[in-house]
Amino acid sequence: MNGTVHFYFNQLLGPLKISVDGKPIIQKFLMFSRSTSRRYQFRVGKEEQHEVMIEKVWPRFNAGFRKQTCRVFIDGALLREY
Numbered sequence: 001m002n003g004t005v006h007f008y009f010n011q012l013l014g015p016l017k018i019s020v021d022g023k024p025i026i027q028k029f030l031m032f033s034r035s036t037s038r039r040y041q042f043r044v045g046k047e048e049q050h051e052v053m054i055e056k057v058w059p060r061f062n063a064g065f066r067k068q069t070c071r072v073f074i075d076g077a078l079l080r081e082y
Contacts, residue, residue: 003044020044036060050075
């Protein structure tokens with residue numbers, strides 16, 4: 001994959017930022033939500049493009065103080081979970 005994807009999320013304060021090659025593509029403030037997951041999808045690359053999806057999952061109660069999960073998919077295949 002050509003390009004660097006940077007994912008930043010502050011679990012306690014709520015800002016989320018995703019950038020590709022240093023250029024912001026998604027910026028959100030996620031302090032409160034009724035949902036327990038969210039997906040972010042975007043394409044990277046110019047000549048060789050890839051579909052990137054980042055899925056963020058959190059517990060319903062006290063999410064800012066509990067473990068949250070992020071999954072990164074490239075072209076539909078799970079690359080990493082942390």
